Amino acid sequence: MSQKPVYLWINNGRVEIRDASHLWGQETGPAQETILKEIGKAIVLGIGPAGENMVSYASVLSELHFAAGRAGMGAVMGSKNLKAIAVKGSSRVAVANREKLIALTRQINKEIKDNTSCGTLTLYGTWNNLTPLQRMGILPTKNFQAGVIEGGERLESEAMVKAILTDRQTCPNCPIFCRRIVKMEKPYELSGIYGGPQYETVAALGSLLLNTDPAVIAKAHELCNRYGLDTMSTGECIAWAMECWERGIDLGRPLPWGDAETILTLIEEIAYHRGVGAILADGVTKAAEKVGQGSEAWALQVKGLEMAMHDPRGKKGMALAYATANRGACHLQTIHEDAMKAGGPYPELGLDTAMSRKQLEGKAYLVKITQDYFGTLGDTLGICKFPMNAWRPYTPTCVAQAVAMVTGWGITLKELLTAGERIFNLCRMFNVREGIRRADDIAPARVGEPLPEGASAGETVSTDDLAKLLDEYYELRGWGKNGVPAPETLVRLGLK
Ligand code: SF4
Known part of the structure; x- marks a missing residue:
């Protein structure tokens, strides 16, 4: 562990540990911007305030919208005072049989273009799950109390595209373009640099919380990426808290299902261990242990990891x-x-x-x-x-x-x-x-x-x-x- 905040700069095999005191406390976006000004073009993986504050489900963000989201890797970096890892390399990857590999790649890319299932992924990203799961009756709703959400037509795949999608991006050399980009001016300002929510996030910060507003989901997603939080565990922790409120357990203030202000405020509070967020920042298992009163029954987790957005009752x-x-x-x-x-x-x-x-x-x-x-x-x-x-x-x-x-x-x-x-x-x-x-x-x-x-x-x-x-x-x-x-x-x- 470093005594003071640092970031790691790996430049074509040369490794440097740089001071990051001036970056500590910054959200992922501004921190990345400063690092790139200091070192030039590179890929940056970094943590936000949630990782620094060791929220147990803090994520590591690569280029601000690829999240190593699950299981708290951001907290591991935060615990070591490691704000970011920046990498640049210009060597080629050694390949034993380059010609055959290129031929195979061409064949697969052609098949991807002709494949209906991949085509759906291009159109909808993993929002392609929303409509089928609602029809199968297993769209995670109200902390898995239900599998069908009223007003769910706003969360159908096509409706999501119309409501918030502004662009599609892809990873290097991939023909699928499944990545969502959401830019917005109203009701929330979203720059698009943090990408857009995929299925798990739409469910975790949407139907799971009885929230059917795509704009609120997009804003909640952006906040999670700015602070460096796993969207799934964040949603599951908020759902647990809302169910506490529904069942008469007072965590300090009203936490009504589906309320946009409550969802967005709780995300910030979790990242900074403030208010109700201080109860939720260690994950749903520890929160239920602290609060008791039977709340373990609606803390959905296995081995301490909050459950992903797929209901085993409908796919056993x-x-x-x-x-x-x-x-x-x-x-x-x-x-x-x-x-x-x-x-x-x-x-x-x-x-x-x-x-x-x-x-x-x-x-x-x-x-x-x-x-x-x-x-x-x-x-x-x-x-x-x-x-x-x-x-x-x-x-x-x-x-x-x-x-x-x-x-x-x-x-x-x-x-x-x-x-x-x-x-x-x-x-x-x-x-x-x-x-x-x-x-x-x-x-x-x-x-x-x-x-x-x-x-x-x-x-x-x-x-x-x-x-x-x-x-x-x-x-x-x-x-x-x-x-x-x-x-x-x-x-x-x-x-x-
Ligand atoms: S490589 Fe990237 S763009 Fe291609 S399918 Fe995977 S996540 Fe989507």
Whole structure:
């Protein structure tokens, strides 16, 4: 840890630690602007006041609108007095078989342009989830008390485009252009430099809080990026507080559902540990511990990570995915079973038959294999999960081919999957060392309550349902009944 605020400047392999005292306390935007004035063109990853104040779900912002949002990496940087990391490099990435890689890239890019699912992503970004989830009756609403929101037509994919989208941007060399840009003058001034909200943010700061105003969502998103806060955990913490108010627990002032002023003020208070924000800044688990009075029942989290915006009652594999993801209730470690249409999304992974989102059968295998592939390999190789998601052109076979072309290793998909499994188990062993066991592989209590209306009305995931899924999953993984990888599993994976 540094004694005083610093930022790290990595310039073509030369590393410098620079004073950041003048940046401490600044929001992410002004801090980035000052750094770029000092060093010239570079990519800057930085934290805002939330990271400095060690809010447990502080994010790290890259270029102000790519967020490493989940699990508090911004607080880790803040704890070390590290305000930012600026990077510039002009070397080429070494590639073993450049010609073949370029040919594969061209083929995938062409397929992306012809792919309907990718086309929807271009049009709507991940807002493409809004309309289907509302129709399936699992759009997170009022802290997951419901799955359908009244007035939800304002949050439908097309309505969101009309209401707030001003531009689409893309990542280097990606033909998809899924990134949202929102500029606005009224009712809020938004410059667009902080991007625009994607699906998780629209749900977390919108329907979850009974807020159907796209402009308020866009403003709340901008505030989270300015202060450096994870939008999902922020929304979940505010939803918990609003439910406290609904149920007669006074946290210091009225916190009515859907109230724009309350939402926007709470975001600032969280970043600065002020007012009600001081209760919420350590996350929903600690907030419920402090406040008690039964509020643990509506603190939606697993292993301390606030639940993402996908309701396991209407896609039951998500209950197991949340329970077993190494960092808690994360939605990015598995594919979601609404992708399990006829024909199967990944025949190469043994997922070659249709599967209903409401069934339990087959879900343990779905979660296990896609954790190894989609979650772990995707993260380890640094591949965007959108083109490698189900029914999109960057298939498991293509991923294996690309790795072989880049590295020059004669690696097969089977070997890559074993590598994914090895990494997943290594992360689990880290957690086991820290005391994690079966008792921590839970689903939030709320998913045991039936959804009240809509196309998933009456659906639940009971404790027995989860226990059954866990038994099957542990067996597939080669773990003991207590959730600890068996010695022979570790030996098989080369982790003796
Ligand atoms: S790389 Fe991924 S996030 Fe970036 S524009 Fe393409 S699909 Fe979207």
